[in-house]
Amino acid sequence: xxxxxxxxxxxxxxxxxxxxxxxxxxxxxxxxxxxxxxxxxxxxxxxxxxxxxxxxxxxxxxxxxxxxxxxxxxxxxxxxxxxxxxxxxxxxxxxxxxxxxxxxxxxxxxxxxxxxxxxxxxxxxxxxxxxxxxxxxxxxxxxxxxxxxxxxxxxxxxxxxxxxxxxxxxxxxxxxxxxxxxxxxxxxxxxxxxxxxxxxxxxxxxxxxxxxxxxxxxxxxxxxxxxxxxxxxxxxxxxxxxxxxxxxxxxxxxxxxxxxxxxxxxxxxxxxxxxxxxxxxxxxxxxxxxxxxxxxxxxxxxxxxxxxxxxxxxxxxxxxxxxxxxxxxxxxxxxxxxxxxxxxxxxxxxxxxxxxxxxxxxxxxxxxxxxxxxxxxxxxxxxxxxxxxxxxxxxxxxxxxxxxxxxxxxxxxxxxxxxxxxxxxxxxxxxxxxxxxxxxxxxxxxxxxxxxxxxxxxxxxxxxxxxxxxxxxxxxxxxxxxxxxx
Ligand code: SF4
Numbered sequence: 392x393x394x395x396x397x398x399x400x401x402x403x404x405x406x407x408x409x410x411x412x413x414x415x416x417x418x419x420x421x422x423x424x425x426x427x428x429x430x431x432x433x434x435x436x437x438x439x440x441x442x443x444x445x446x447x448x449x450x451x452x453x454x455x456x457x458x459x460x461x462x463x464x465x466x467x468x469x470x471x472x473x474x475x476x477x478x479x480x481x482x483x484x485x486x487x488x489x490x491x492x493x494x495x496x497x498x499x500x501x502x503x504x505x506x507x508x509x510x511x512x513x514x515x516x517x518x519x520x521x522x523x524x525x526x527x528x529x530x531x532x533x534x535x536x537x538x539x540x541x542x543x544x545x546x547x548x549x550x551x552x553x554x555x556x557x558x559x560x561x562x563x564x565x566x567x568x569x570x571x572x573x574x575x576x577x578x579x580x581x582x583x584x585x586x587x588x589x590x591x592x593x594x595x596x597x598x599x600x601x602x603x604x605x606x607x608x609x610x611x612x613x614x615x616x617x618x619x620x621x622x623x624x625x626x627x628x629x630x631x632x633x634x635x636x637x638x639x640x641x642x643x644x645x646x647x648x649x650x651x652x653x654x655x656x657x658x659x660x661x662x663x664x665x666x667x668x669x670x671x672x673x674x675x676x677x678x679x680x681x682x683x684x685x686x687x688x689x690x691x692x693x694x695x696x697x698x699x700x701x702x703x704x705x706x707x708x709x710x711x712x713x714x715x716x717x718x719x720x721x722x723x724x725x726x727x728x729x730x731x732x733x734x735x736x737x738x739x740x741x742x743x744x745x746x747x748x749x750x751x752x753x754x755x756x757x758x759x760x761x762x763x764x765x766x767x768x769x770x771x772x773x774x775x776x777x778x779x780x781x782x783x784x785x786x787x788x789x790x791x792x793x794x795x796x797x798x799x800x801x802x803x804x805x806x807x808x809x810x811x812x813x814x815x816x817x818x819x820x821x822x823x824x825x826x827x828x829x830x831x832x833x834x835x836x837x838x839x840x841x842x843x844x845x846x847x848x849x850x851x852x853x854x855x856x857x858x859x860x861x862x863x864x865x866x867x868x869x870x871x872x873x874x875x876x877x
Contacts, residue, residue: 409449411462411469414479418443419820419853426820427860431811432482433735433823434464437864486740493796495543496744496756498769499534499565500551501526502558503761506589508622510655525558526761533787534759535568540792545579549607551758551769556590566602583607587621587628588635596642606639608632610650610672612658612665620655633672640673650674654681654705656696662709670721678726679709681851683770684834699847703854710858717872728859729876734824735859736877744768746826750808753784753801763787765795767804770830781833804829807839815843821856 418428418438426443429435438446445451446466451458453469461467465482468475503524538546548569550562566582573580582604598604611617614629621628632650639648650672652658652665662679669677681702709725716723733741744751752767759765763786766772771782782804785795795801808827810816816825831848832841843849862869 410453411449411451411458411467413447413449413467414465414475416466417818417820417822421857421860425864427857428466429820429823430465430479431823432465432479432486433740434466435735435820435860436461436464436466437860482738485738488739489742490749490754492543492545493754494541494757495545495742496547496549497534497538497541498549498551498756498758499526499531500553500758500761500772501531501555501561501565503553504557505552505554505587506557506623507554507587507628508624510620510622524553524761526561526759527763528561528564530759530763530787531561531565532568533763535565535572537757537759537765537787537792537795538569539572539576539578543578546573547581547583549583549585551585553761554587554590555584556586556588556595559590559595563598566598566604570602581605586635587623587631588639589623589626589628589631591635591638596638599643599647604643606635606643606648608635608648608650609653610636610669611652611655612661613668616655616657616661616665619657620653636672645673649676651678652680654679654697654702659697659701659705662705663712666709666712666716666723670716670723675722676724676726677713679706680727683773684831699850699854703851703858706855707858714869714872717875718868722875724876727855728873731824731856731859732873732877736874743826745828746824748808748810748822748825748827749805750827750829752782752804752808752829753796754805757784757795759787765790767801768830770834774830774834777834779833781839782830804839813840813843815849819843819853821853824856825852 414430416428416430418426421427421437425437425439427435427437428443428446442457446461451461451467458467462469465475465479504522538548548565550565555562562584569580569582580603582602583606584604585607588606588608609621610632611620614627617629617632618627623631636648636650650669658665666677681699706727710728713723713725730741730743730746734746742755744755747755750768752771756768757765758767758769758772760772760775764772764775765784765787766775767782767784774781775783784790784798784801790798808829810822810825810827813827816822819825828848829839832846833839835847836842836845841848859873863873
């Protein structure tokens with residue numbers, strides 16, 4: 392007994408020792424002077440070191456503006472009331488609510504064939520004539536049944552490839568079949584075709600009218616930059632993309648098409664031109680994306696030709712240019728920043744599949760491959776094409792929806808992707824705004840959790856979040872622009 396008393400301090404040593412008690416929070420350095428302190432519901436406050444020390448030592452004085460601010464943002468509470476704790480729990484539940492409504496995004500790889508030969512292709516596309524890489528109608532029908540087993544009230548079916556328009560007959564079949572089943576299920580059902588637009592024609596556009604079908608395409612920047620990486624034998628990929636964008640807008644409306652860019656080594660010194668190309672094409676949104684380590688991007692070593700510091704420099708310059716465009720009167724949103732800002736300020740966070748805890752694997756999005764195999768994410772099937780089947784959940788011929796969603800594979804992956812329990816992430820102030828990317832860490836470090844001290848994903852997250860928080864603190868006009876994206 393005496394030995395125990397020597398080892399452990401008496402409970403009175405842990406009693407509240409000041410006018411307030413601390414609520415759960417984490418802090419990290421923002422720069423050499425300031426710290427950012429965050430809590431589980433996404434609130435943050437930036438403090439200089441003396442203020443942080445005073446907070447943690449219970450030395451803040453009630454009645455001061457800092458005390459009131461920290462109290463209203465759930466970093467401390469005083470008195471005996473449980474209201475502060477109950478309110479915090481309610482906000483935490485609201486942010487986690489979407490997990491109950493799984494799975495909103497269902498991706499169909501209707502073919503792996505493609506007419507492009509992009510050097511950074513992440514899906515290991517196949518030659519145009521190899522029809523054995525098309526999804527069968529039987530697999531498509533079975534996948535549509537899976538779609539409506541998901542409890543999510545909103546369903547998005549996304550057609551992927553390869554180039555999905557090379558198998559448009561199957562797309563038409565899936566759309567009609569899903570709409571027919573939805574008469575009974577009553578979900579908010581939309582479709583997206585992720586296409587390079589080379590095969591777009593009037594017949595396709597006529598069908599898209601009235602079926603809530605949207606397009607997503609690639610636009611990497613000005614013509615020479617776009618065509619440098621997105622090679623189209625016998626033509627210009629850029630020309631096909633911008634002509635296609637125009638035709639879709641005319642036929643389906645101005646918001647029926649979105650574009651995505653991928654940063655190749657040639658993009659690094661040209662971010663302003665890339666943003667200006669989006670303005671030229673009438674877009675009010677751009678997603679500045681780095682290369683992912685899958686498929687041909689790895690086989691051609693393209694992914695190793697710049698590092699995360701290069702990309703962050705590119706990103707910071709691009710974001711500045713976008714903010715300046717907004718200040719000069721052209722509304723434009725950078726989507727990566729918008730996702731992070733929504734996580735920081737919106738009460739329900741953001742549902743972006745690639746930044747969730749637990750990871751969005753299977754529960755935010757699921758993918759049915761051309762051969763009937765089911766994967767937990769788009770990147771998971773990309774990794775499978777490279778010989779790693781870690782993220783394979785089952786097969787449409789062999790497994791039921793229930794078997795897939797409760798499989799040990801999926802449950803273990805989700806358990807291993809809760810940031811709240813992962814080394815380094817559990818102590819990181821940026822955790823409420825971050826997410827797990829098990830596929831990236833499996834691809835780059837051979838482990839789904841990964842060692843965050845050596846993770847370029849982690850380095851990128853920290854750099855962008857630090858930059859956004861510093862902008863919000865130090866630049867009032869930038870703050871106004873950034874807040875308008877939430
Ligand atoms: S991945 Fe990095 S930035 Fe994200 S929560 Fe983990 S330690 Fe923090």
